[in-house]
Amino acid sequence: MKVSKFGGTSVASAQQIKKVAAIIKAEPARKIIVVSAPGKRFVEDVKVTDLLINLSAAALRDESTKEPLAQVVARYSEITDELGLDNTIKHVIETDLLNRLQADKSSPPLFADSIKASGEDNSAKLIAAYLTSIGLPAEYVNPFDAGLFVNDLPERAQALPEAYERLATLQHKQTITVFPGFFGYTRNGTLRTFERGGSDITGSILAAAVKAELYENFTDVDCVFAANPRVVNNPVEIEQMTYREMRELSYAGFAVLHDEALMPVFKAAVPLCIRNTNNPSAPGTMIVAERDHSLHPVTGISADSGFSTLYVSKYLMNREIGFGRKLLQILEDEAISYEHIPSGIDNLSVILRSHQLTTDKEQRIIDRVKSELNADDVHIRSDFSMIVLVGEGMNNQKGLTARAANAFARTGVNIEMINQGSSEVSLVFGILKADEQKIVNELYKEFFEPALVH
Numbered sequence: 001m002k003v004s005k006f007g008g009t010s011v012a013s014a015q016q017i018k019k020v021a022a023i024i025k026a027e028p029a030r031k032i033i034v035v036s037a038p039g040k041r042f043v044e045d046v047k048v049t050d051l052l053i054n055l056s057a058a059a060l061r062d063e064s065t066k067e068p069l070a071q072v073v074a075r076y077s078e079i080t081d082e083l084g085l086d087n088t089i090k091h092v093i094e095t096d097l098l099n100r101l102q103a104d105k106s107s108p109p110l111f112a113d114s115i116k117a118s119g120e121d122n123s124a125k126l127i128a129a130y131l132t133s134i135g136l137p138a139e140y141v142n143p144f145d146a147g148l149f150v151n152d153l154p155e156r157a158q159a160l161p162e163a164y165e166r167l168a169t170l171q172h173k174q175t176i177t178v179f180p181g182f183f184g185y186t187r188n189g190t191l192r193t194f195e196r197g198g199s200d201i202t203g204s205i206l207a208a209a210v211k212a213e214l215y216e217n218f219t220d221v222d223c224v225f226a227a228n229p230r231v232v233n234n235p236v237e238i239e240q241m242t243y244r245e246m247r248e249l250s251y252a253g254f255a256v257l258h259d260e261a262l263m264p265v266f267k268a269a270v271p272l273c274i275r276n277t278n279n280p281s282a283p284g285t286m287i288v289a290e291r292d293h294s295l296h297p298v299t300g301i302s303a304d305s306g307f308s309t310l311y312v313s314k315y316l317m318n319r320e321i322g323f324g325r326k327l328l329q330i331l332e333d334e335a336i337s338y339e340h341i342p343s344g345i346d347n348l349s350v351i352l353r354s355h356q357l358t359t360d361k362e363q364r365i366i367d368r369v370k371s372e373l374n375a376d377d378v379h380i381r382s383d384f385s386m387i388v389l390v391g392e393g394m395n396n397q398k399g400l401t402a403r404a405a406n407a408f409a410r411t412g413v414n415i416e417m418i419n420q421g422s423s424e425v426s427l428v429f430g431i432l433k434a435d436e437q438k439i440v441n442e443l444y445k446e447f448f449e450p451a452l453v454h
């Protein structure tokens with residue numbers, strides 16, 4: 001049995017959904033289908049999830065929801081009409097949205113989650129109806145009924161261990177299961193969404209639960225490329241990579257798969273394949289436990305912006321017991337997680353995702369570090385990017401850091417931070433965001449031209 005997840009671009013229009021149906025029809029092993037909300041049909045288009053975020057924001061501000069609601073309904077109407085479905089499903093979707101808008105708003109994040117999740121939920125209902133209409137025995141399955149249970153606020157939504165046991169029963173269904181991605185329910189029935197891009201996580205949880213022979217993740221590119229195809233012209237295709245490599249790459253910028261989607265399939269030893277809905281005959285990229293990495297030390301280069309650095313210096317910091325703990329406690333008090341902590345003898349930098357900071361938080365952190373830790377200097381800089389070089393073979397390769405540093409030198413760009421990850425499969429560079437594209441292209445030239453990754 002295969003679990004096949006179809007992303008937003010794969011279900012963005014009637015034409016795309018017809019391709020999805022053909023893919024499902026082509027292989028009876030595709031018994032569990034996970035779908036996203038309709039995504040972008042063209043570059044400037046707006047994803048249904050973003051339309052829903054606008055809708056919930058308007059509702060939470062007690063503004064008129066007429067226009068944002070009409071935009072969401074229009075996307076589904078267009079799809080149902082073009083698929084030749086009758087008005088029943090359109091009515092189901094509109095009623096569902098109106099019901100969600102009437103719900104309790106006392107917890108704005110939970111209200112927003114319910115509105116956002118309607119994107120995948122209604123997409124699953126619509127696609128199940130379409131598959132049935134063309135003679136495929138398909139059934140929409142609700143995540144609560146199937147047992148996709150997640151933890152409560154304030155923690156990030158994550159599947160509970162018992163969810164896997166409950167979801168395992170899906171393998172006995174005779175019909176094709178059409179399952180909405182992106183959300184689950186707490187034990188008491190409160191809906192919670194995963195992070196953006198979280199339908200990948202749902203697919204992985206289901207694949208692990210039913211011990212699928214394969215988790216197929218269908219998107220709009222033939223495979224995972226060694227670098228973002230929007231940054232590097234015609235990058236090499238990666239035929240095979242390990243879960244560890246994909247985890248490191250998706251950490252920073254490989255938007256093709258959510259980084260939390262690796263763990264469930266990894267633990268259950270289910271191989272994962274990234275494939276293209278628009279070109280299903282392409283073999284895609286296989287993500288497996290081990291591979292031969294002797295031919296090429298670097299598998300991919302990723303880059304992501306949106307990082308900030310909290311820089312702290314204090315003479316004799318290295319001798320001060322508990323300095324790091326106290327500093328991290330200040331961040332914990334502000335509910336901030338960190339990414340890297342490169343350090344010197346008398347200074348350290350804490351690198352974090354900028355979206356966690358506000359002007360108020362920044363000021364409180366600076367004031368507390370100065371007053372409670374008596375730091376000599378403390379400041380926060382934003383607009384950093386992380387560039388990550390990833391490869392299982394990197395660990396045994398002499399001179400690799402020097403090659404990367406040479407590539408940086410050729411561009412004249414300053415390296416703000418280097419972290420040779422303890423994971424041993426990655427090398428992380430902190431640079432200013434403005435230099436990101438230049439560096440990715442130069443590193444790509446250094447490590448991939450004209451070699452071919454196997």
Ligand SMILES: Nc1ncnc2c1ncn2[C@@H]1O[C@H](COP(=O)(O)OP(=O)(O)O)[C@@H](O)[C@H]1O
Binds near residue numbers: 220229253256
């Ligand atoms: N290294 C990479 N290899 C392949 N695609 C990449 C890479 N880095 C970024 N991407 C982008 O990821 C996109 C697919 O992810 P996403 O937009 O989440 O698709 P979906 O709608 O299927 O969920 C591709 O269109 C591509 O532009």
Ligand SMILES: N[C@@H](CC(=O)OP(=O)(O)O)C(=O)O
Binds near residue numbers: 009195196198
């Ligand atoms: N629709 C959600 C969840 C998701 O996974 O979407 P996609 O498969 O289009 O990345 C989002 O936009 O975040």
